[in-house]
Amino acid sequence: MNKDLTVGNPSTVLRQFCLPLFGSIIFQQLYNIADSLVAGKFIGENALAAVGNSYEVTLIFIAFAFGCNIGCSVIVSQLFGAKDYGNMKTSVYTTLIAGSVLCGLLMIGGLLECSTLLRLIHTPAEILADSELYLNIYIWGLPFLFFYNIATGIFSALGDSKTPFLFLAASSTSNIAVDILFVTVFHMGVAGVAWATFLCQGISCILAIAVILKRLAAIKTDKHVAIFSWASLRRIAVIAVPSILQQSFISVGNIVIQSVINGFGPGVIAGYSASIKLNNLVITSFTTLGNGISNYTAQNLGAKKLDRIREGFRAGLKLVWAICLPLVLLYFFAGRWLVYIFMDNSTGTAIDTGIQFLRIVSPFYFVVSTKLVADGILRGTGMMAKFMTATFTDLILRVILALTLSAPFGTVGVWSAWPIGWSIAMCLSILFYRTGPWAAKNLNLHASAFD
Secondary structure: OOOOOOOOOHHHHHHEEEEEEHHHHHHHHHHHHHHHHHHHHHHHHHHHHHHHHHHHHHHHHHHHHHHHHHHHHHHHHHHHHHHOOHHHHHHHHHHHHHHHHHHHHHHHHHHHHHHHHHOOOOOOHHHHHHHHHHHHHHHHHHHHHHHHHHHHHHHHHHHOOOHHHHHHHHHHHHHHHHHHHEEEEEEEHHHHHHHHHHHHHHHHHHHHHHHHHHHHHHOOOOOOOOOOHHHHHHHHHHHHHHHHHHHHHHHHHHHHHHHHHOOOHHHHHHHHHHHHEEEHHHHHHHHHHHHHHHHHHHHHHHHHHHHHHHEEEEEHHHHHHHHHHHHHHHHHHHHHHHOOOOOOOOHHHHHHHHHHHHHHHHHHHHHHHHHHHHHHHHHHOOOOOHHHHHHHHHHHHHHHHOOOOOOHHHHHHHHHHHHHHHHHHHHHHHHHOOOOOOHHHOOOHHHHHHH
């Protein structure tokens, strides 16, 4: 149900709102984990490498869907907090229309160029055909990806984090079952893994959009609601475009890193594919918690309650650090067994690669989670230039370090790029957060403080 995030104890409000979001992203990541798990266990190491190799390309498309999600979510949160329901509905409808156009363009470009892109990142010949097959099927499912992301952004903006959690819990667990069915019973190989995701995500998307439209219809307005507004699109774009650029550049950076890793051979690619899925499960979870903090921040910005933004930052840190501790211990000490979930052999290059990555990267989850909480505040208040600066610093450093350290230090040099990039970017994000009006002794409750 819809929930006002501008009232109540910030710690309690954020915990009740963000924990279902955390659960939702865990289930959402199960889509990708299930694909890799089934490919590695039931098809083979090359299939695992192919799915992992394609995954880095799919992150480009996810970047655009995420941008639509967060752009709509922040603006709708602000309007919901201000009780401006007419413009809130217009913003939702505008996002759906604009998202449809953007999705269509990406599908055309993806279907025409995915083969070229896979070759540009030096995909080994033995996994090229499966990588291309998986990626093509994935692209046909982009409308489901886009509209589901927009729907979850709207749910979050309305203070409802439980409904998307229920959708994802059902669809992701179904995806695992359908993955196994298509691969082991129908012997569809990598194509079966891709079609399972297509089918389950499609059903979830259709149901989510239906619920959103019904929820909006129940909110009464005094005036006619426009279906499309250029003014609304501009407001959404101010948030969405930097978010898309952020995620796109991260995706491009990951593709560059993937091209470096591809030079080490299929064994290292398979190990990296497994460990990066585990890593992305954590990072995406913290990013989603950051998005929840953005919704909380945006609603309180709309209500002009800046003091609650400062309190929300402290509450957000406590929440993510509490989640960090067991994850760091699990990944560092039980990494072998986690990576082995994806493999049919408990020894070899792939297993060793995955363990090495997790042990170098996981202790720094405390660092990157701190950055993502601060980023959530910056994005929720529209401080996009500072948000982008911190994000690009992290990305540029990771790419440069991965390229330069791979030759003298091998894979250890590549993995070390993550902690260094995260640490420097965290310092910037915290510095930028401390420049906000909520950090001043005398809080200015005017919205103009954010201009």
